Amino acid sequence: MALPHPSVDQLDLASILGVLGDQTRLGIVAYLAGNGDKPLNCGQFLVLGSKTNISYHLAKLREAGVTRTEAVGTSRLITLRRDDLDRRFPGLLDSIIASAGELPGLEDARVDAVT
Amino acid sequence: MALPHPSVDQLDLASILGVLGDQTRLGIVAYLAGNGDKPLNCGQFLVLGSKTNISYHLAKLREAGVTRTEAVGTSRLITLRRDDLDRRFPGLLDSIIASAGELPGLEDARVDAVT
Numbered sequence: 001m002a003l004p005h006p007s008v009d010q011l012d013l014a015s016i017l018g019v020l021g022d023q024t025r026l027g028i029v030a031y032l033a034g035n036g037d038k039p040l041n042c043g044q045f046l047v048l049g050s051k052t053n054i055s056y057h058l059a060k061l062r063e064a065g066v067t068r069t070e071a072v073g074t075s076r077l078i079t080l081r082r083d084d085l086d087r088r089f090p091g092l093l094d095s096i097i098a099s100a101g102e103l104p105g106l107e108d109a110r111v112d113a114v115t
Numbered sequence: 116m117a118l119p120h121p122s123v124d125q126l127d128l129a130s131i132l133g134v135l136g137d138q139t140r141l142g143i144v145a146y147l148a149g150n151g152d153k154p155l156n157c158g159q160f161l162v163l164g165s166k167t168n169i170s171y172h173l174a175k176l177r178e179a180g181v182t183r184t185e186a187v188g189t190s191r192l193i194t195l196r197r198d199d200l201d202r203r204f205p206g207l208l209d210s211i212i213a214s215a216g217e218l219p220g221l222e223d224a225r226v227d228a229v230t
Contacts, residue, residue, distance in 0.1 A: 013214050014138045021133020089214035091206065099128050099204035 006065040011088045019064040025057050030100045032080040039077040121180040126203045134179040139164050140172050145215040147195040154192040
């Protein structure tokens with residue numbers, strides 16, 4: 001069953017900023033960006049929080065249109081909706097990712113994701 | 116009595132994004148930017164909400180370090196902390212303002228602020 005995602009036209013700036021106003025969710029976005037925007041499995045975010053916690057944050061990010069969640073077999077793959085976000089709000093995602101890179105703790109997450 | 120403001124080092128990305136995850140607060144920021152970053156009196160935001168409502172939102176913006184509020188005689192002057200934000204999170208404010216410019220309703224507010 002496919003999970004609901006907002007269309008590009010439905011992306012709302014206030015909702016996106018509100019959802020990104022959270023350290024763990026910024027961490028998830030930085031983690032995805034640090035991994036070259038390649039899809040990551042839910043489990044790969046466990047360095048950022050517990051399973052329940054991460055599931056909650058991934059749902060929030062999906063509902064705001066920041067990430068896409070796809071069920072592949074028994075696992076869920078998460079991708080950053082960079083193209084959609086860039087089309088709707090040019091430069092926004094990059095500036096947030098660049099700013100998030102300075103946050104303590106996220107550096108480690110990014111390195112883990114890349115290696 | 117001077118109101119408390121976070122220092123540049125205390126500016127926190129998640130707090131700033133969280134505070135800007137609100138249509139009225141985005142409107143206030145777009146309004147200030149549309150007015151060439153010149154200080155605006157509290158009362159000039161009343162096009163965006165009631166007095167109580169605007170006071171609440173201005174306090175949130177000040178506490179997160181997005182705006183500066185200065186008491187001048189009996190009125191309060193609000194300025195965008197662009198230099199501080201740009202120093203800490205280069206490009207972030209501009210990309211948010213550019214994205215906010217597309218929001219319905221804010222165009223009118225910006226035009227009112229300029230005229």
